[in-house]
Structure formats: C-alpha cells, structure tokens
Amino acid sequence: MKKLLTTSALLLSAMPMASYASECGKVTIADMNWNSATVIANIDRFILANGYECDAELVPGDTMPTGTSMIEKGEPDIAPEFWSNSLKAALDKGVAEGRLRYAGKTLSEGGVEGFWVPKFLVDKDPSIATIEGVKKNANLFKHPEDPSKSAFYGCPAGWNCQISSGNLFNALNLEEEGFELIDPGSGAGLSGSIAKAYERGEGWFGYYWAPTAVLGKYEMVKVDFGSGIDEEHFKTCTTDAECLDPKPTMYPPSAVDTVITESFAKRAPEAVSYLANRSFTTADLNSLLAWMEENQADGEIAGEYFLNNHADIWSQWVSPEVAKKVKSAL
Numbered sequence: 001m002k003k004l005l006t007t008s009a010l011l012l013s014a015m016p017m018a019s020y021a022s023e024c025g026k027v028t029i030a031d032m033n034w035n036s037a038t039v040i041a042n043i044d045r046f047i048l049a050n051g052y053e054c055d056a057e058l059v060p061g062d063t064m065p066t067g068t069s070m071i072e073k074g075e076p077d078i079a080p081e082f083w084s085n086s087l088k089a090a091l092d093k094g095v096a097e098g099r100l101r102y103a104g105k106t107l108s109e110g111g112v113e114g115f116w117v118p119k120f121l122v123d124k125d126p127s128i129a130t131i132e133g134v135k136k137n138a139n140l141f142k143h144p145e146d147p148s149k150s151a152f153y154g155c156p157a158g159w160n161c162q163i164s165s166g167n168l169f170n171a172l173n174l175e176e177e178g179f180e181l182i183d184p185g186s187g188a189g190l191s192g193s194i195a196k197a198y199e200r201g202e203g204w205f206g207y208y209w210a211p212t213a214v215l216g217k218y219e220m221v222k223v224d225f226g227s228g229i230d231e232e233h234f235k236t237c238t239t240d241a242e243c244l245d246p247k248p249t250m251y252p253p254s255a256v257d258t259v260i261t262e263s264f265a266k267r268a269p270e271a272v273s274y275l276a277n278r279s280f281t282t283a284d285l286n287s288l289l290a291w292m293e294e295n296q297a298d299g300e301i302a303g304e305y306f307l308n309n310h311a312d313i314w315s316q317w318v319s320p321e322v323a324k325k326v327k328s329a330l
Helices: 002-024 035-051 063-073 084-096 119-124 131-136 160-171 187-200 213-217 231-238 262-267 269-277 282-294 299-309 311-317 320-329
Strands: 026-032 055-061 078-083 100-105 112-118 150-153 179-182 206-210 220-222 256-261
Touching: 002 269, 026 035, 026 063, 035 055, 035 078, 035 269, 035 282, 035 299, 035 311, 035 320, 063 078, 063 084, 063 256, 078 084, 084 100, 084 256, 100 262, 100 269, 112 119, 112 160, 119 220, 150 206, 160 179, 160 206, 160 231, 187 206, 187 213, 206 213, 206 282, 213 282, 256 262, 256 269, 262 269, 269 311, 282 299, 299 311, 311 320
Parallel strands: 026 055, 026 078, 150 179
Antiparallel strands: 078 256, 100 256, 112 206, 112 220
C-alpha cells in the first residue's frame, strides 16, 4: 500500500511538468550568423530546454530571411537578437496582423554606434572625449601612411555605416582639421586597427559599434559631438548617400529585440516571460564576446561559459524553480 501511494504521489508530482512540456512543445530558435546572436541563441536553447522542458533546437538564420520566414511561414519561433530597424515596417505589419510579437529588448541600451577614442587618451586629457577636444589634439591620431595628416577610420566600403560615418565626417568638418577618412577594407581591418593602436599606446579615432569583442577587450570612449541626437535628420539625411547637407548628430540607439511568433507566445507563456526578462547590458555582452574571441569558442561553448559563470545575471531572468533546474543541468 505504501509503495502504491508513493508511486501515485510521484505520478501526480510529474503531471504539471508534463503539462508544462506539452505547452511549450517543439521550439525553433534562429541561430544568426554573428557572434553575439549565436551565443544568445545557445543560452536560450539551454534555458528553454532545461528550465521549461521545451524541445528546443537551433536553426540557421540571418536578418532578412529569418524575418521574412517568421512573417510568412510562422517559423522559426524565436529570433533572439533582431536588429529590428532593418526590417521595421515588415515586422510591425506582422505584429499588427497577429503573426509576430516583440517579446523584449535583447540589449537593454540598444545597439550602440559612434566615433571612439582610446580611454587611456581620455584619462590623460578628458577633453578628448569631445569632438572639439579631438580636433584640438588631431596630431595624436597619426595617419598610418602620411604623418603630416590625421586619421579617421570609417566603415568598410559596402557597409550601411559607410554612409553615416562618411556624412558625419563631413558634418563635423574633420577634413578641415587635417583628418583623412580611411577605408579599413574590412571589418577585420577596422578591428585590427584598434588593436594595433591600443597595444602600441597610440591614438586612434574612428567609427565602431557595440556589442563587439573589440570594445570588450579594449576600453574605448564614445566621443560626444555636443549635438545631442536628431533622430529625424539621422534617418532622412545622415544615412542617405545623396544627403547634400549633413549636420552633426549622435547616433540614435539601434533597437535590438527578441522577436517571436504569436503561435509560440500563446502556447508557452512561461517561456515567453523568460524571453521578456532576458536582456543584456552592452558591457556584459562586450565582455562575453571578448572571452569568446580570446578562447576561440563557438556559440555553444560561450553559452555554457556564461551560464556557469554568471548565474548572478541569468538567474534574475527566471523563477527560483527554473534557475534550480538550469543549475542542475549544468
């Protein structure tokens, strides 16, 4: 009799978990082809699988094809890191039609873009954190091929940010101050120029963005133009290759969201609650990406490293019960 009661109790205790799992069911997560997105996708997969009993799997993804597939086909269920401004109209239409939902902010501060200088220069002269201070100290930013000129590193040719960084270079009258706009040739060339300057203790001035491994490894300061943010001008002129009269404006934060299908949202509200709470600061993600690069880790290994070493962060995204399950799985 005692054995029968124990067995019955175990069955009853298992029932909510089985129901929980059936609600979540199979979940597909877009594994985007850049480091921050792939590590977040792996973190989500582990937490959803072990904390919420979802049958979670990663599928290859990229911004345009993933967004289009979610709108038209209802799959994948989750895009963990979606730079939504690039497909804003289509995503908003998908939300209005009841196909998609913005679950939460992937980056609490949004994506960060700007012109940067090394922190060690600002520590010596705080004015270098402003565009006027950069101009007055133009001699610190030597051109790699012509010491008589100063260097500003823009975006590689063909990237969207090539237009904005070029227009702001003109708006800030940097050429008149002796600067020459340098095309680094590639993303690796741009990040490599920062690493080289930092390790030599030399000046560097140019465009970059976060979250990135480079800004996690090397302390850089975003230069203040003293202009504030003119979002309307940024959208209509700064990002337009045909803009004839660009004006100074700081880069507005880029919206970086977790986008999910409405069908997933309806069947797995507890899992959706996790995604709504799951948000990284730029500093935390920069640091994780720097570790990932230094250790040549893929998204799965970096995700496990984060979960093992930063329970102080991720445990705030879930209930104590879910956190216990995840820790047990680790």
